[in-house]
Amino acid sequence: MNKTLHTRRKFLRTSLLGGAVAWTVPAFLERTFFSLDAMAADSAIQTVTGKDGTILVVLQLAGGNDGLNTLIPFSDDTYHRMRPMIGIKPEQALKINDYLALHPSLTHLRGLYDEGRMGIVQGVGYPNPNRSHFRSTEIWQTAVDENKTSATGWLGRYFDSCCQGADPAVGVNIGSQTPQAFSAAEPTGISFARPEQFRFNSAQASDPKAAEEFFRSMNELPAGESNDGGSIGMLNGVADTGGDTLDFLRRTALDAQMSSDKVLEITRKSVAPVTYPGGNLANSLNLVARLIGGGMPTRVYYVSQGGYDTHGNQAGAHERLLGELDGAIGAFTADLKAQGNFDRVVLMTFSEFGRRVAENASGGTDHGAAAPLFVVGGGVKAGLYGKAPSLTDLHDGDLIHNVDFRSVYATVLENWLKAPSREILNGTFPTLGLI
Amino acid sequence: MLKRLEPEDWTPEAAAHLLNRAGFGGSPLEIAALHSRGLSGAVGSMLDGEEDSDLFPPPAASVPMDVVDLKMKSKDLPEEKRKEMQKMVQREQREQTLELRGWWLNRMRWTPFAAREKATLFWHGHWATSAEKVKEPFLLWQQNETLRAHALGSARTLARDITRDPAMMRYLDLQQSKREKPNENFARELMELFTLGEGHYSEQDIRESARAFTGYRIDPISRQWRLQPRQHDGGVKTFFGKTGNLSGDDVLALIFDSPQCARFLAQKLWVFYAGSEPSPELVEALAAEYRAVDFDTARFLKTIFSSGEFYAADVVRRQVKSPVQWLIGLSKMLETPLPSPIVCEAILRQLGQIPFAPPNVKGWDGGRAWISSSTLLLRYNIAGYLVGGKNAGMGLPGGGLGTARVDVEKVAPVRATADKVCDEVAWRLFQSPLPPAVRGKFTAYLLEHGTGTTARRDLLNLMMSTPEFQLT
Numbered sequence: 001m002n003k004t005l006h007t008r009r010k011f012l013r014t015s016l017l018g019g020a021v022a023w024t025v026p027a028f029l030e031r032t033f034f035s036l037d038a039m040a041a042d043s044a045i046q047t048v049t050g051k052d053g054t055i056l057v058v059l060q061l062a063g064g065n066d067g068l069n070t071l072i073p074f075s076d077d078t079y080h081r082m083r084p085m086i087g088i089k090p091e092q093a094l095k096i097n098d099y100l101a102l103h104p105s106l107t108h109l110r111g112l113y114d115e116g117r118m119g120i121v122q123g124v125g126y127p128n129p130n131r132s133h134f135r136s137t138e139i140w141q142t143a144v145d146e147n148k149t150s151a152t153g154w155l156g157r158y159f160d161s162c163c164q165g166a167d168p169a170v171g172v173n174i175g176s177q178t179p180q181a182f183s184a185a186e187p188t189g190i191s192f193a194r195p196e197q198f199r200f201n202s203a204q205a206s207d208p209k210a211a212e213e214f215f216r217s218m219n220e221l222p223a224g225e226s227n228d229g230g231s232i233g234m235l236n237g238v239a240d241t242g243g244d245t246l247d248f249l250r251r252t253a254l255d256a257q258m259s260s261d262k263v264l265e266i267t268r269k270s271v272a273p274v275t276y277p278g279g280n281l282a283n284s285l286n287l288v289a290r291l292i293g294g295g296m297p298t299r300v301y302y303v304s305q306g307g308y309d310t311h312g313n314q315a316g317a318h319e320r321l322l323g324e325l326d327g328a329i330g331a332f333t334a335d336l337k338a339q340g341n342f343d344r345v346v347l348m349t350f351s352e353f354g355r356r357v358a359e360n361a362s363g364g365t366d367h368g369a370a371a372p373l374f375v376v377g378g379g380v381k382a383g384l385y386g387k388a389p390s391l392t393d394l395h396d397g398d399l400i401h402n403v404d405f406r407s408v409y410a411t412v413l414e415n416w417l418k419a420p421s422r423e424i425l426n427g428t429f430p431t432l433g434l435i
Numbered sequence: 436m437l438k439r440l441e442p443e444d445w446t447p448e449a450a451a452h453l454l455n456r457a458g459f460g461g462s463p464l465e466i467a468a469l470h471s472r473g474l475s476g477a478v479g480s481m482l483d484g485e486e487d488s489d490l491f492p493p494p495a496a497s498v499p500m501d502v503v504d505l506k507m508k509s510k511d512l513p514e515e516k517r518k519e520m521q522k523m524v525q526r527e528q529r530e531q532t533l534e535l536r537g538w539w540l541n542r543m544r545w546t547p548f549a550a551r552e553k554a555t556l557f558w559h560g561h562w563a564t565s566a567e568k569v570k571e572p573f574l575l576w577q578q579n580e581t582l583r584a585h586a587l588g589s590a591r592t593l594a595r596d597i598t599r600d601p602a603m604m605r606y607l608d609l610q611q612s613k614r615e616k617p618n619e620n621f622a623r624e625l626m627e628l629f630t631l632g633e634g635h636y637s638e639q640d641i642r643e644s645a646r647a648f649t650g651y652r653i654d655p656i657s658r659q660w661r662l663q664p665r666q667h668d669g670g671v672k673t674f675f676g677k678t679g680n681l682s683g684d685d686v687l688a689l690i691f692d693s694p695q696c697a698r699f700l701a702q703k704l705w706v707f708y709a710g711s712e713p714s715p716e717l718v719e720a721l722a723a724e725y726r727a728v729d730f731d732t733a734r735f736l737k738t739i740f741s742s743g744e745f746y747a748a749d750v751v752r753r754q755v756k757s758p759v760q761w762l763i764g765l766s767k768m769l770e771t772p773l774p775s776p777i778v779c780e781a782i783l784r785q786l787g788q789i790p791f792a793p794p795n796v797k798g799w800d801g802g803r804a805w806i807s808s809s810t811l812l813l814r815y816n817i818a819g820y821l822v823g824g825k826n827a828g829m830g831l832p833g834g835g836l837g838t839a840r841v842d843v844e845k846v847a848p849v850r851a852t853a854d855k856v857c858d859e860v861a862w863r864l865f866q867s868p869l870p871p872a873v874r875g876k877f878t879a880y881l882l883e884h885g886t887g888t889t890a891r892r893d894l895l896n897l898m899m900s901t902p903e904f905q906l907t
Contacts, residue, residue, distance in 0.1 A: 134567050149795060151797065178809070190807065196828055197813075198809060200816065203828065205819065205892075206823070207884065210880075210884055246906060249906070250902045252808055256812050260812065
């Protein structure tokens with residue numbers, strides 16, 4: 001069944017309208033795929049209609065978030081001894097049990113935890129931790145062993161194996177650079193920092209209106225012909241069907257035009273029902289909420305917040321960063337609840353590494369290893385997962401991980417996106433009871 | 436054996452293809468000049484080129500910052516001052532790296548020896564090393580000079596020099612490799628990514644070769660390679676069937692002697708220059724050629740550029756331009772200078788290829804991976820910006836470029852009919868005739884909007900905002 005469907009989709013995508021004009025089929029034909037939803041229900045091939053289906057939001061905390069000042073072992077003497085300058089005082093921390101507390105800035109997250117909508121996974125990492133930002137980020141993004149490299153990212157492999165033939169907007173990254181996690185054998189997913197940049201900029205032309213009109217005529221399927229190959233061959237430049245690469249480019253151009261129209265349409269008409277705080281992250285999550293509310297056929301959103309590389313004078317900076325994070329997630333979840341979409345969305349955070357247990361001489365912390373991460377959403381079973389790493393049994397002065405980060409990926413893939421994680425993660429990783 | 440291109444197939448299109456692939460393309464006049472030399476003359480003129488180094492005075496990065504001196508000076512300073520100094524150094528490094536990027540891009544744009552810069556770009560993506568980790572601009576510049584010196588020379592010598600290159604050593608942590616704890620990371624990448632490809636060596640080969648490369652250090656003053664004998668494992672090793680007190684150079688020589696190395700490198704060079712995946716037979720033929728000239732890259736490329744295979748229908752105009760090729764080529768076609776280094780960097784960042792900052796040790800994936808729906812739209816919009824010159828909504832630094840940069844009367848001159856205007860501009864931008872349907876649309880645009888300067892300027896913008904323009 002899966003096999004047949006897969007083949008059928010490939011067929012639809014590449015040769016529905018006959019081999020010679022294959023390129024004129026846009027990479028997605030929504031209506032056709034829509035009718036296949038029923039068939040896809042128990043298949044590995046996933047179709048999203050935009051109105052239902054689960055959605056994953058991945059939030060990267062770039063720079064290496066200090067896990068010990070995020071989820072604080074406040075009653076552990078070692079913690080206070082190792083961090084005389086930057087340790088959070090027990091009376092300020094937001095306690096969640098006798099041993100652990102959240103950073104005082106994390107009031108909304110604390111609320112979500114109390115509501116039963118947030119899981120905290122402790123001690124997440126991987127064997128032989130690498131302390132280089134870029135290498136460790138790459139390990140998280142590609143989800144391979146620390147001594148291996150991969151050309152594809154974990155989300156890219158999910159797109160490749162489960163979303164073939166889907167709308168290119170199945171993955172949406174808010175930012176100018178596509179995250180390595182999206183790298184795929186068949187490039188999928190769209191990136192934009194601001195929706196107004198994700199469109200053909202006809203303002204460069206001296207006659208913008210004419211340019212816009214002309215551009216559309218070059219990049220649009222003739223009306224009513226998306227399901228009928230009869231005269232589709234009239235579209236721009238059929239005479240040259242000489243090469244796959246040109247076909248690929250033309251399909252991508254159609255994709256771009258269609259998803260950009262959709263993004264613009266959604267963002268233009270929708271207004272957030274809640275007030276978001278300022279800052280880039282809040283803007284990004286606001287945009288994601290509007291795209292979700294508008295019915296984008298997206299399964300994975302990717303947003304990031306930078307600045308976590310707190311080598312010096314950490315206290316104030318970290319408080320500000322976590323405050324931004326907390327405010328943005330608070331507004332985002334309130335927004336989703338108001339939309340009625342909270343139960344469809346799971347948000348997970350990650351950072352390339354935590355920081356060392358002991359503070360340094362500059363009131364900061366240096367690159368470390370294992371750290372906690374948050375998983376938030378209507379479908380999440382609240383609680384603590386994994387074990388709090390020991391502050392005394394260290395490896396090179398660093399916390400030792402007890403949950404492999406790929407177990408978190410396996411959990412969201414298997415239990416949330418309903419995707420086979422073995423193939424995507426190149427191995428079997430136990431899932432957590434999170435979702 | 437590769438077939439030699441038939442003389443009657445040496446057309447202006449073929450000459451344009453050679454100029455695009457061996458270099459970064461050129462104006463119609465440059466294409467015509469190259470064509471008039473005939474195939475051998477053209478290939479020779481590209482690869483035996485010379486340039487006046489005075490054209491490109493070295494950038495600030497060519498002088499190492501005296502880090503030791505700075506450390507000494509700052510040692511006794513109070514914490515705050517020391518931090519200030521650190522920040523100053525970092526700022527200086529960022530500025531130098533930016534200047535270095537602009538320097539290289541302009542060298543690609545203006546050099547009369549474009550084939551050498553193109554090959555330098557190939558080797559940069561091959562022996563990938565990133566400023567993200569290396570930090571010191573001097574080391575990046577030094578590696579770039581090493582790549583340039585051997586780009587069209589011996590790949591053996593280049594490999595030897597790169598294993599001793601401080602930027603590479605730092606990038607793969609080779610300078611921390613000790614006798615007691617050899618760094619296998621470098622040895623692994625050396626074989627997996629740089630010379631042989633996965634599956635053509637054993638874990639034992641990695642362990643033994645890692646021992647041979649122990650003790651490689653960067654001299655703190657000269658910033659050059661040196662061997663630290665106390666950290667070097669001088670013991671007996673067995674590698675590729677040879678046993679002895681093997682050095683790093685010995686290991687490298689053994690790797691280059693294996694037939695797989697020629698296959699691996701020849702295949703990668705073919706993909707870079709021809710843009711298509713070679714058949715197994717072609718790989719064997721290419722490898723035999725590369726070995727026959729003992730890894731002399733210029734001689735090898737001469738064979739490729741003179742071959743019928745290189746001008747085949749599935750090769751010509753079937754390669755996705757890399758962002759660097761796109762930017763340099765565009766500026767050559769439009770006969771404009773490059774924008775400022777900071778704008779070039781922002782453009783290349785948006786498009787996904789920043790020189791001196793490949794994404795990882797594998798370099799750039801290239802080919803179709805350059806293109807996503809967002810980078811395609813960005814290419815359209817940046818092309819529009821480079822012609823139209825307005826910075827509205829572009830997310831690029833600085834003000835607009837203005838419209839004066841592009842001499843429309845020169846690059847898209849008035850002709851008797853709209854057809855003629857279109858054909859001439861299309862030849863400049865695509866170096867091949869447009870498919871009739873596309874050509875018809877452009878002609879219709881001119882008929883509707885007239886052939887005034889602004890309409891012809893818009894025509895340039897619209898022609899570059901096409902899938903076809905992304906190919907070379």
